[in-house]
Amino acid sequence: MEDCIFNSMDPAYRNPFGAVSTGTTVDFTIHIPLDLVYATATLVLYDDGMERRIPLEYQQTKNNLIFYHTCFTFDQPGVFFYYFHINRGQENYWVKRDETGKGYLSQSGQGSDYQITVYQKGFQTPDEVKGGLFYQIFPDRFYSSGENIENAPDDRILRSDWGGMPYFLPNEQGEILNNDYFCGDLKGIEQKLNYLESLGVTILYLNPIFEAHSNHRYNTANYLKIDPLLGTEQDFSHLCAEAKKHGIKIILDGVFSHTGSDSIYFNKENRYDTLGAFNSMNSPYFKWFHFIKYPDVYQSWWGFSTLPELNKHDPDYIEFICGKNGVLRHWLRLGASGFRLDVADELPDEFIQKVREAVKAEGEENLLIGEVWEDASNKIAYGIRRKYFQGKELDSVMNYPFKNAILDFVKDQDKQSFFNKISIIVENYPPQCLHTAMNSISTHDTERAITVIAGESCCGKGREWQSHHQLTISQYRDGINKLKVAMTLQYFLPGIPCLYYGDEAGLQGYKDPFNRGCYPWGQENKALISYCQRLGTLRKTCPGLKDGSLTFLPSPEGIIILKRDGSDGSCILALNYTNCNQVIELAYRGYRINQKIVLKKQSYTIPPFDYILFEK
Structure with a gap:
């Protein structure tokens, strides 16, 4: 344990770590410098509707530090934030969070606060998909x-x-x-x-x-x-x-926020024989939409008139999607195993709850994923703090924060920044949500990973420019190597990696529609596919990947070492993210490497853009 004022990542300061279920008692311990003797310390805990001030009690003095402690039991689900206030006479200090989770003394009260996500006791996500x-x-x-x-x-x-x-x-x-x-x-x-x-x-x-x-x-x-x-x-x-x-x-993909204007429900283009909402106020679908000046002015998704917004509060629409014979159950009964909710931020909490009820009624192992681009645990959308992870809505989300962290790291090789970005999500997400998160590095809404990693930025450049720009031979070669690093991290971090079709074949492309090119059958990068198959095998055989905790271990420049400890065992990944051999001395006694038990410290050579793996 490294002495500091506070560290939310360290159970010596906050125990248990991370998100907790209702009914959990959390212990808080801070270490105040000895020159603040006789100070009083208070835990300030708040959410969007209340604030509690909880005194900390003196515990002991050790190594020129004064230990203060308190505990709090969380009875309700929600997202809570906290900091510590230290007072001695006219002196006031606030313990705020730095990017690593460590606390520092602020004399102004400015700075980032800590977060605890509390989910409903008994909240579960599908177990069968984890590790997949x-x-x-x-x-x-x-x-x-x-x-x-x-x-x-x-x-x-x-x-x-x-x-x-x-x-x-x-x-x-x-x-x-x-x-x-x-x-x-x-x-x-x-x-x-x-x-x-x-x-x-x-x-x-x-x-x-x-x-x-x-x-x-x-x-x-x-x-x-x-x-x-x-x-x-x-x-x-x-x-x-x-x-x-x-x-x-x-x-x-469940697209329930909006429909097409050219649909049986709206029928603006008169393609269908149905009486759409645009055709008549007597349409059975009229209440499904928000008309401002009938029929030509209506609410639409982000102002696109071809995508009229649906009224997610309308009982008839809710029944159509979520009812016993609704859309969701129809496709689940035909063989689907779940849904990804498009633009989840634009679906009300009550609607998502109904979706979950319908999806789970057809099987508890059915999966419900939401499209959320930011930290979904504390997301505010349209002025409302969302309840995605409190136990009645999503199983998990598309993990865009991990995507951004991985690609940023592969480009700039800032290891500490990468650790920080990953660790905050691990801390904020309930573990059952973390282990079912969809970890993509490319999607239909973003540039292909290899293009981001190795190509010229398309920022400020239009479709004409994007259509004519491909990676040069040297860029492509560099991109494939760095893509292997990105994929290795993607496969070994908590959550479920998601390959976007063609990434494994070396497909490149800037923004929509260039990121939606045809799979290059007959022109695939066979070596990259082989590498992905090797990673895919490890997803099934390597212990610790299904539900394991994550620890970043000390490592020299050029190497990332991470450890996963799970219910089925443990693994340690040492990844060389440079273009030259890396020699490292390691002593992970009791682990296996290439089926041999490690008995003592020894040197290992890791080839460029490759890894070695220890398992136990």
Whole structure:
């Protein structure tokens, strides 16, 4: 233990560590310098509605430090913040948090406070998925079965140049229609299940598959129908059944914040025979939307008139999505194993609770993931502190903070900053949420990881520039090496790694739509795929990865050493993130390396952009 005023990462100061369940008593100990003798110390604990001031009691004096202690039992779920106030006569100090979790004395009271996340006792997340591997597929661009396409709407452009540049220029009216399709489909995914299994994939996350009139399909037209270019309901059910034989679950993208204006519910474009909300105030869907001046002015997602917002408080809409015969249960009964909620910040807490109830009613092991870009434990969205992790809403989220930390580290190699960014999430997230978090380094909404790592920044540059810029040969070679480092961290940190289709094949690309290119079948980077298969095998065999705690161990420059301690054992990863051999002396007695027991300290040579692994 390193002496300091306070350290939320160290159980000698705060015990237990991290998020806690209701009914848990947390001990707080601070070490005050001896020159503040006769001071009084107070724990100031608050949330968005209350503040408590709890006196600390003198415990002992040791090594020129005065130890003060108190404890508090958390009876209600919530997000709580705290700091310590020290007073001696006219002198006032506040113990605030630095980036590492250590406390420092502030004479102004300014600085960051500490956080404790409290979740409902008994809150559980699916155990079967932990220790697994997600694989995210943008359905139009993964693989085409080549079967004849029937009932395709006439306004779609069906492309035959697999791997071509996605259309990105606006039309004569200045609209970007996203109406070019490469015709990837559900049967195509089914045909690649052997490949996915070879990567170690245990969960497929599919971007939207319901009928919609754009290639991204986030403008849902019919929640109860598979898009005709992807296949049929029978194709989906068969895919789920076949995937199960390969040990793979499937979760779907639930886009419930908004729908398409070109849908059976709104029907602005009059494509459908239904009486949509735009067509008549007598429409059964009228109350699902927010009209400001009927029919032309209405609330839409981020001002896009093609994406009218849904009224998530309307009882009929809630029943349609969450009811016993609603959308969620329909697809779960056909074989889905959960949902990822698009733009979760724009779904009310009450709506997410209803979603959870429906998802779990069809099976407690069904997974519910939310799209949240920041620290989801303390997120404030539209002025409201969200309750994602308190026990009645999400199982977990897309872990964008880990993504940013990994890619930033691979680019700038600031090891301490990386530790800090990872540790704050580990501290704030309930462990059951942490171990089911979706750890991506690329997604359909972000640039490809290899492009971020090795390419020129596209900040301030438009689509025309992005369309013409690819990595040079030397950039690509450097990018592959650094991508291996990023992937290794992704696979060994707490949570479930998520491969974005094509990352393992070396696919590159800037922002949408260039990050949504076709999987390069026949032109894959075979060496990188082999590396990912090796990591995928370790996800299944390496102890400590399913639910293990995380510790960053002391390490020299050029190497990161992390330890995972779990219910099934322990592992220690030593990762060389440089372009030269690293020689290191280690003594992890009792661990195995290459099936041999470590008995004494010895030297190990770690090749560039590679790792060694100890297991116990």
